Amino acid sequence: MGITIGILYCSTYDTVRDYKAIRKAIGYMPGRFSLYQDMSVEENLAFFATVFNTTIEANYHLIKDIYRQIEPFKNRKAGALSGGMKQKLALSCALIHKPKVLFLDEPTTGLDPRSRLGMWEVIRGLVREGTTLLLTTQYLEEADELADTIAVVDQGRIIARGTADQLKSQVGGERIEVVVRDSSRIDDTVFLLQRDSAGPAEVDAHTRRITVPSSGGATHLMEVVRRLDEQQIAIDDIGLRRPTLDDVFLSLTGHAAQGAGDDEAVEAAAGPRSNT
Helix, strand or coil, X not given: CHHHHHHHHHHHCXXXXXXXXXXXXXXXXXXXXXXCCCCEHHHHHHHHHHHCXXXXXXXXXXXXXXXXXXXXXXXXXXXXXXXXXXXXXXXHHHHCCCCCEEEEECCCCCCCHHHHHHHHHHHHHHHHCCCEEEEECCCHHXXXXXXXXXXXXXXXXXXXXXXXXXXXXXXXXXXXXXXXXXXXXXXXXXXXXXXXXXXXXXXXXXXXXXXXXXXXXXXXXXXXXHHHHHCCCCEEEEEEECCCHHHHHHHHHCCCCCCCCCCCCCEEEECCCCCC
């Protein structure tokens, strides 16, 4: 696990005596773009390779998937790149010396959905190559997708730690959600859903959404659909869903996770699977 490996390195190396070994073992990609903006893409990569006494070619297999995307801009100044390309260049520079542990500080902040998904694939690829990652993110969906172990941080304190499934189990099991087409049938639907639900219904009259806890899985969902049809209650949507990490955070703190830069923003420290 990423967190365990990080602690292991701290206890294995003396931070003063073994600073060179620590520097070689760790890669870091900060949340704010901090490369040399007046230098080209290729010059930035070459500079960081020199710092770590290596070459771009030596560990090209680690950055090849990212580099193929930024290679067309290799002669462009880093400061003139788009947000997504800046993130890919920063990640390439952090990987140039093949670190055993890679720290990523909000690597997808500001990226469009396509670029974010692309970055996720790059991160998964790094883990398959044997790199251990410790990442912080404002996006709980991202932690859910990428992390083996998650530490939820609120106002500078770790308030929960575990796998995504362990954290979700803290707020209960599955839920059935129904969106009624006609708001006049909300009360009828609530009565129907609560006949064998595992708890009280939550009603959002504005969106006509009714949510009840369920312990019967897909079988219970099919039974609900049958009853709604029998009572001729038209619906716009119905589904069985598990709690999300947003639900976990809301349950633990009483408020939703906020955006980057907020004092109360959540950070999930994630350690994806590693061969290390």
